[in-house]
Amino acid sequence: MRIAPDLAWQVVDGEGVIVDLAGRRMFGLSPSAAFIWARIDTASESEIAGELARAFDVDESRAQADVRGFLGLLRERGFVVAS
Amino acid sequence: MSQRASAFLQERALRRAQPLSALLELTYACNWRCVFCYNPRHHDKRRLDGDEWRAVIDDLRELGTLNVTLTGGEPLTNPQAFEVMAAVRSRAMTFRLFTNGSLVTDDVARRLAELRPVAVELSLHGARAETHDRTTATPGSFDALWRGVAALKRHAVPTILKTPLTRINEHELDEMVALTEREGIPYNLDAMLTHRDDGDPGPLQFSMTREGFARYYALLARRNQIPTSHRTPGGVNCGLGRTTLAVDPEGFVYPCPQWRKSSLGNVRETRLLHLWKSSAVRLEAAEVANKANDALLAAGGPMARFPFCPAVAQERTGDPVHADPLHLAEAEAAERARLGAATGT
Numbered sequence: 300m301r302i303a304p305d306l307a308w309q310v311v312d313g314e315g316v317i318v319d320l321a322g323r324r325m326f327g328l329s330p331s332a333a334f335i336w337a338r339i340d341t342a343s344e345s346e347i348a349g350e351l352a353r354a355f356d357v358d359e360s361r362a363q364a365d366v367r368g369f370l371g372l373l374r375e376r377g378f379v380v381a382s
Numbered sequence: 383m384s385q386r387a388s389a390f391l392q393e394r395a396l397r398r399a400q401p402l403s404a405l406l407e408l409t410y411a412c413n414w415r416c417v418f419c420y421n422p423r424h425h426d427k428r429r430l431d432g433d434e435w436r437a438v439i440d441d442l443r444e445l446g447t448l449n450v451t452l453t454g455g456e457p458l459t460n461p462q463a464f465e466v467m468a469a470v471r472s473r474a475m476t477f478r479l480f481t482n483g484s485l486v487t488d489d490v491a492r493r494l495a496e497l498r499p500v501a502v503e504l505s506l507h508g509a510r511a512e513t514h515d516r517t518t519a520t521p522g523s524f525d526a527l528w529r530g531v532a533a534l535k536r537h538a539v540p541t542i543l544k545t546p547l548t549r550i551n552e553h554e555l556d557e558m559v560a561l562t563e564r565e566g567i568p569y570n571l572d573a574m575l576t577h578r579d580d581g582d583p584g585p586l587q588f589s590m591t592r593e594g595f596a597r598y599y600a601l602l603a604r605r606n607q608i609p610t611s612h613r614t615p616g617g618v619n620c621g622l623g624r625t626t627l628a629v630d631p632e633g634f635v636y637p638c639p640q641w642r643k644s645s646l647g648n649v650r651e652t653r654l655l656h657l658w659k660s661s662a663v664r665l666e667a668a669e670v671a672n673k674a675n676d677a678l679l680a681a682g683g684p685m686a687r688f689p690f691c692p693a694v695a696q697e698r699t700g701d702p703v704h705a706d707p708l709h710l711a712e713a714e715a716a717e718r719a720r721l722g723a724a725t726g727t
Contacts, residue, residue: 312397320498321498
């Protein structure tokens with residue numbers, strides 16, 4: 300899984316911004332979403348969940364559900380693709 | 383990007399001194415000779431190579447840059463231009479290309495389309511070939527521009543035309559607006575000419591006349607587009623030293639595209655990452671942005687709410703904090719146009 304090539308993105312003061320260059324739209328990400336997003340290219344789903352749980356002080360099962368849900372949404376929108 | 387989203391991002395980046403935008407000048411070389419050009423020369427002494435640009439781009443990513451503008455000179459005269467553009471995109475940043483259009487063939491437009499620039503921006507220097515070519519001092523440049531625009535259109539590359547207004551083309555303002563509307567191309571105007579980057583004031587002799595400024599601001603007023611700055615006590619005038627930086631063709635780094643008084647250093651000697659984080663020049667420039675904000679608010683009048691460029695004021699008078707006579711004249715012209723539009727006079 301990796302971030303789709305037609306996107307640009309950056310984290311600004313803890314929050315994320317995604318620019319969809321094909322659709323010419325921009326999206327904002329909350330701090331937890333930005334945290335997950337910034338790790339998509341370099342970590343597995345379970346690794347991201349573990350880091351999220353530690354960084355945001357939530358239990359691991361909740362973090363796993365959040366990461367799974369968010370990645371599912373990103374796949375639906377075509378923002379992440381199979382690597 | 384919506385203006386509201388941009389303002390939100392800008393505010394966040396200001397707080398962290400995160401250079402959200404970067405201007406990379408790929409070369410001084412250019413195949414045109416625009417009479418008001420701000421570049422000090424048309425050749426490179428020792429241009430950054432592909433590896434050096436890639437290192438700059440890696441550091442920009444790490445510093446938090448999102449938007450990169452590639453310019454020159456004419457950037458497409460640099461054989462490594464596409465390498466640089468690809469590197470920017472591979473690091474998940476956007477790019478915008480400033481070009482005169484003369485080297486935009488169908489093949490170039492196709493390659494650009496694949497890289498998905500936010501926009502390719504080209505300068506229209508007149509509604510008629512004679513005016514355009516006189517400004518560029520290059521016969522045939524008007525036709526070359528439109529050939530480039532046509533190629534970009536064929537490949538659906540987002541294209542913007544823009545005009546640096548001068549006393550050579552100011553009389554064709556309405557015609558240029560009509561021409562770009564007819565072609566269906568977004569169009570921007572720029573009224574401010576600057577000194578050359580080496581301090582030579584030569585380009586200023588081509589600044590618009592008083593009548594030209596009045597016509598320009600009347601047009602903006604009719605469109606409700608008079609530029610405004612919302613200054614607050616203790617705020618900053620602009621992103622100088624905080625949210626923007628520039629790298630010239632030979633690797634010198636500046637705290638904004640206009641500020642050439644002093645550089646942060648050269649990326650050949652010190653990584654951009656370190657220059658940005660530790661440069662006293664950057665901190666001094668950032669402080670100028672604070673002082674200018676406070677000085678303009680304290681002075682009141684139209685300049686209190688009109689955009690101000692400390693770098694341009696620095697070049698004009700040696701004082702980057704207070705409005706110079708040309709800034710003041712512009713702000714007053716804008717105010718008159720605003721009032722005229724409001725009262726129908």
